Amino acid sequence: MALTTYVEAIRQGIWEEMERDENVFVLGEDVGIYGGAFKVTDGMLEKFGESRVVDTPISESGIVGAAIGAALMGMRPVAEMQFADFISCGFDQITNFAAKCRYRWGAPVPMVIRGPSGGGIHGGPFHSQNPEMYFVHTPGLKVVCPATAYDAKGLIKSAIRDNDPVLFFEHKFLYRRIKEALPPEDFTVPIGKAITRRKGRDISVITYGAMVYIALDAAKELEKEGIELEVVDLRSLLPYDREAVLETAKKTSKVILLHEDTRIGGFAGELAALISEEAFDYLDGPIRRITAPDTPVPYSPPLEEFFLPKVSDVTRVARELHAY
Amino acid sequence: MALTTYVEAIRQGIWEEMERDENVFVLGEDVGIYGGAFKVTDGMLEKFGESRVVDTPISESGIVGAAIGAALMGMRPVAEMQFADFISCGFDQITNFAAKCRYRWGAPVPMVIRGPSGGGIHGGPFHSQNPEMYFVHTPGLKVVCPATAYDAKGLIKSAIRDNDPVLFFEHKFLYRRIKEALPPEDFTVPIGKAITRRKGRDISVITYGAMVYIALDAAKELEKEGIELEVVDLRSLLPYDREAVLETAKKTSKVILLHEDTRIGGFAGELAALISEEAFDYLDGPIRRITAPDTPVPYSPPLEEFFLPKVSDVTRVARELHAY
Amino acid sequence: MNVKTVNSTPLANQRSDVPAAETQVRILYYLKLTRALEDRIERKLYRQGKVLGGVYVGRGQEAIAIGSCIDLRPDDVVCPSHRDMGAYLLKGMDLRTILAQYMGKKTGPTKGKDGNLHMGSLDHNLIAFISMLGDSIPVAAGIGLSFKMRGQDRVVICPFGDGATSRGDWHEGVNMASVFKCPVVYLCNNNQYAYSTPLERQMAVENVADRAAAYGMPGEIVDGNDVLAVWDAARRAIARARAGEGPTLIECKTFRMTGHSAHDDASYVPPELFQFWEERDPIRRLERSLLKRGLITTDEIEEMQQRINSEIDEAVQQAEQDPYPDPSDCVRGVYDGQ
Amino acid sequence: MNVKTVNSTPLANQRSDVPAAETQVRILYYLKLTRALEDRIERKLYRQGKVLGGVYVGRGQEAIAIGSCIDLRPDDVVCPSHRDMGAYLLKGMDLRTILAQYMGKKTGPTKGKDGNLHMGSLDHNLIAFISMLGDSIPVAAGIGLSFKMRGQDRVVICPFGDGATSRGDWHEGVNMASVFKCPVVYLCNNNQYAYSTPLERQMAVENVADRAAAYGMPGEIVDGNDVLAVWDAARRAIARARAGEGPTLIECKTFRMTGHSAHDDASYVPPELFQFWEERDPIRRLERSLLKRGLITTDEIEEMQQRINSEIDEAVQQAEQDPYPDPSDCVRGVYDGQ
Numbered sequence A, B: 001m002a003l004t005t006y007v008e009a010i011r012q013g014i015w016e017e018m019e020r021d022e023n024v025f026v027l028g029e030d031v032g033i034y035g036g037a038f039k040v041t042d043g044m045l046e047k048f049g050e051s052r053v054v055d056t057p058i059s060e061s062g063i064v065g066a067a068i069g070a071a072l073m074g075m076r077p078v079a080e081m082q083f084a085d086f087i088s089c090g091f092d093q094i095t096n097f098a099a100k101c102r103y104r105w106g107a108p109v110p111m112v113i114r115g116p117s118g119g120g121i122h123g124g125p126f127h128s129q130n131p132e133m134y135f136v137h138t139p140g141l142k143v144v145c146p147a148t149a150y151d152a153k154g155l156i157k158s159a160i161r162d163n164d165p166v167l168f169f170e171h172k173f174l175y176r177r178i179k180e181a182l183p184p185e186d187f188t189v190p191i192g193k194a195i196t197r198r199k200g201r202d203i204s205v206i207t208y209g210a211m212v213y214i215a216l217d218a219a220k221e222l223e224k225e226g227i228e229l230e231v232v233d234l235r236s237l238l239p240y241d242r243e244a245v246l247e248t249a250k251k252t253s254k255v256i257l258l259h260e261d262t263r264i265g266g267f268a269g270e271l272a273a274l275i276s277e278e279a280f281d282y283l284d285g286p287i288r289r290i291t292a293p294d295t296p297v298p299y300s301p302p303l304e305e306f307f308l309p310k311v312s313d314v315t316r317v318a319r320e321l322h323a324y
Numbered sequence C, D: 001m002n003v004k005t006v007n008s009t010p011l012a013n014q015r016s017d018v019p020a021a022e023t024q025v026r027i028l029y030y031l032k033l034t035r036a037l038e039d040r041i042e043r044k045l046y047r048q049g050k051v052l053g054g055v056y057v058g059r060g061q062e063a064i065a066i067g068s069c070i071d072l073r074p075d076d077v078v079c080p081s082h083r084d085m086g087a088y089l090l091k092g093m094d095l096r097t098i099l100a101q102y103m104g105k106k107t108g109p110t111k112g113k114d115g116n117l118h119m120g121s122l123d124h125n126l127i128a129f130i131s132m133l134g135d136s137i138p139v140a141a142g143i144g145l146s147f148k149m150r151g152q153d154r155v156v157i158c159p160f161g162d163g164a165t166s167r168g169d170w171h172e173g174v175n176m177a178s179v180f181k182c183p184v185v186y187l188c189n190n191n192q193y194a195y196s197t198p199l200e201r202q203m204a205v206e207n208v209a210d211r212a213a214a215y216g217m218p219g220e221i222v223d224g225n226d227v228l229a230v231w232d233a234a235r236r237a238i239a240r241a242r243a244g245e246g247p248t249l250i251e252c253k254t255f256r257m258t259g260h261s262a263h264d265d266a267s268y269v270p271p272e273l274f275q276f277w278e279e280r281d282p283i284r285r286l287e288r289s290l291l292k293r294g295l296i297t298t299d300e301i302e303e304m305q306q307r308i309n310s311e312i313d314e315a316v317q318q319a320e321q322d323p324y325p326d327p328s329d330c331v332r333g334v335y336d337g338q
């Protein structure tokens, strides 16, 4: 059976939703004839035509605002940020207009904002960012960070069908590096549900995005030493799966929180607060954070290598926790 | 001795810095003849003239960008956001240009962005926000949230003298509600240092901004029951005083994290992570968060009353923790 | 006041026209209703502490929203700004609902979640304004874009102030609307001040309409205190939009006859300016013209005023009796199904 | 190509002029140096994997940065964009430093923290570009504002692409510069594409210069592939800025003779367009003109090319030998004193 890459899975998901629902359309910079900087909308112009595949000027705030307007009229726009870093330019429309319409006046804004995030490709400070926390801290939004091709396709479909604004952060390092066989039939993955990628009795590693693979590699290595990691992939950050987080924490009693995003104010803080608030009695050791340091994402290979959390970070911390 | 309000303390601080250093200037909407929506720049136009008190068009991103340009040339701009809520419109310039210049190419950007934040005045969703976390999660920035007139004056001076971009969030509820006698001589308050507002052996309440008063009122009430709260006012969120946080946590072994900002991704998460990581063995009970719920700030009095953390929330949680 | 078309592109159907007689009388009614309602809110309810937070009114600018929206179809959309009360009335939002909004009552369109003119209703095709000025400009473009995609001949009226045109979102939105030829009428309330900031400190051009040239869009200047002139310019811009010819920028020269908001005494405004514009009050102007043309009598005007006052009295009473939201409503409605 | 001044405001000293003979030869040198350097980076070092990440070059557009910056004073500031290599060379950044930047070496101006043209140096009065297009427009206004405040007669050259003019920050920055009369020359590289998006999908006007009218600013169109025309327009705009008359918008019509970046084959660009512009290559144009006017000989051109090649060879060797940053440098330099 043919294997589907992460990037192709997203493309298929959007494509199928556009076939299913004529209210779905894509807009963004170079999404038309060029098919998007990473080819996520490749072929859509030919298939669906100019009115549903809209090339825009370089106006992130305008793109988001226009998507909001269309969504208020019942359309289901899927707006591309050429790089997730540029979502900063649409921050106000997303956090103040899109996020608050339903709460203020009951108006649904069913839209998706998607784009490539994350490092590991020597993109430097403006093509490697992980902007998820800016939106996780904004009530009214949903935030999704898929790690596999299956989840990418299932979650982009759920995001498009969702009646609230969803931020869909793709990890560009995974675009063409991972593949899997996808079921031919229509399927979705629910927003807000985590998945356990590996069961283990000793230590829980709660993570998401590209870091899922770092955790799994670390688990393989520690296995040899008889240390069993449980790896939980959150998949969604807002809403996030409180039950799954508490369940694994209570099960292993030792928790590592791992993300590629920077440390202070990162998602690990939210998880640490939840766990120390609601699973305190189950903990047998300190909750440990493994994150990028608090710096912009540097360009030069040795610097970026230093910046990104590594398998050796997870194994080191896991050994310490195990010995604790 | 005359008492100085919180708002007047900020005005004095900026005024004195402008007298001390001709590179200091203010810019923003209606800061000139009108003296600012909350009168923070009142009288400055007459005293310092148009070239140092710059009324701008309604262009938050332009205001921040212009401040960055001036700062790169060695000026020390103090940019006003008429309401901190509107900082969302300058988000990109702040987080991508100002925050990253020094790291990328060693260029200092000594500037202050200040404005009124917080609720309690029936301002509704767009005149009551607490935007601090968007910037606390951005390496390269500093974030300050003073709670007293003394700190407001001392910290605005430190912010203006700082060689990095500082976000200075004033709490508009405190502007005219609190007063104190200020020393006549020049003084500053260091960025990054917390202060213990009240010593207590039983439970630590770590907070900042207007919530400091909620914590102190709760402490008075609990005192009667023999429960002694220790109230730590962080004053700065980035950098924040790790030592002070760990010290009080280790001392009382029971911690309440209190803020007016919403819950998921709020600063309490950062503190919970630090404490459960580095003071785990000292804890005698779960770390408890008291925050606003995850909603926009509602307008109607009963709703806003429900939204804002109250003295009764602190006393309730403190009693639970004490009994734990 | 001189009226010129700044852009070479001619507006569809340049021939100017006037509304039917009964429409002109309806216009007078809505002008007076708007004025009376906002007076009641600002000068009474706010001072009585029954309306909290900020209050902004459109005193002296009523002709703009009303002249432009009086002939809209129910399926046309308006994205009002903070001085466009008339648009809410014309789109059919009733007085009691509006007053409940100002009082933070559960019966208001935001159920107390937001205040003053920060209200909307999809049933009325009214988009709720957010404080961030200019944000509604690209939103209006997107609404118009959806009409094009669906082949609908609906239009969007998007009013804003002179100050809002300095926002980046204004530029991005107007540019996108022009590139996509969206059916939007961008309507500027140029009251010559943004809060305390006069026009010359906001822009280096004489007219907001001068900015239309940057978008290949017609830019027309009208006397914003002449409701019939606003009506005519809007009529032509709406026709142009419905015909698929794209957006138009209409600049309505007017003046803010109050402070920026209820707490501002506007001491920074030269008194002569208030006097100059007081003489051009849009309501008295229309009254004089209707009387002169025998379309209405002084008794009828008097009676109209009585009717308006009692309508408002009644609505205020009802709204005052309306319940506040339940405190726990605070946590409801953030997401679908909550 | 027709050159017109869009705005009524005349530029200071409309009489056009040409640079001194030795300046024209220096211009040729910098044009050829820029071309050779970018070719080396894009066609050699990038393909050899010695330069990672994205690579953008200004092939065919070299005349714009060089014509506008050749006569700048050391204390004048430039805020280059991603196709303005010439500006770095003219402001005195040496080849080895630039190449070290592309290779992520510690000896580059960002010490490996950032890549390609995302570099700056306050010593050279070069402001580091950030990816977010248009962000440098208000920054340039602020730099100019500081010159006004301090009574300095310095100017800022701020280049950007046609696509960047769609950004809200472009509007806010240009508007503020006009209102404050900042000494800035806004210089548009109109290469008629933003990535794959042609001009007509970005704006509803024919010329970027048409946008100047919205800011009461002169807008001049020049042939961006005629370096002497660019020099002359920039000279007049700089004089105007130094004289305190405010900003100018110069639109340089040109064409991007490559893909958007090294990985883009530009298959979406009609081949005729490349051919049309290839014939207008700014370097060969200047060579022909200098030869015709006897200001240089073919041998001298040949020799100049040799010199440039060996300068680059040497710089590449040095940069390749330069050290990478220490991994732990990652956490240094976020704040003062770190």
Ligand SMILES: Cc1ncc(C[n+]2csc(CCOP(=O)(O)OP(=O)(O)O)c2C)c(N)n1
Residues within 6 Å of the ligand: B029, B058, B060, B082, B086, B089, C083, C131, C132, C133, C160, C161, C162, C163, C164, C165, C167, C189, C191, C193, C194, C195, C256, C260
């Ligand atoms: C982005 C943003 N910045 C600042 C404000 C604060 N503010 C509210 S109204 C106003 C003046 C608006 O002027 P204008 O657009 O001319 O409208 P007018 O009030 O004159 O009708 C300002 C600065 C805001 N609401 N939004």
Ligand SMILES: Cc1ncc(C[n+]2csc(CCOP(=O)(O)OP(=O)(O)O)c2C)c(N)n1
Residues within 6 Å of the ligand: A029, A058, A060, A082, A086, A089, D083, D131, D132, D133, D160, D161, D162, D163, D164, D165, D167, D189, D191, D193, D194, D195, D256, D260
């Ligand atoms: C705010 C923002 N959005 C998107 C991008 C991605 N991007 C990089 S270059 C480019 C095209 C730029 O076109 P133009 O401004 O005409 O400059 P050119 O590359 O043609 O010289 C785009 C869309 C960006 N860098 N910044």
Ligand SMILES: [Mg+2]
Residues within 6 Å of the ligand: C161, C162, C163, C189, C190, C191, C192, C193, C194, C195
């Ligand atoms: Mg105005």
Ligand SMILES: [Mg+2]
Residues within 6 Å of the ligand: D161, D162, D163, D189, D190, D191, D192, D193, D194, D195
């Ligand atoms: Mg271009």
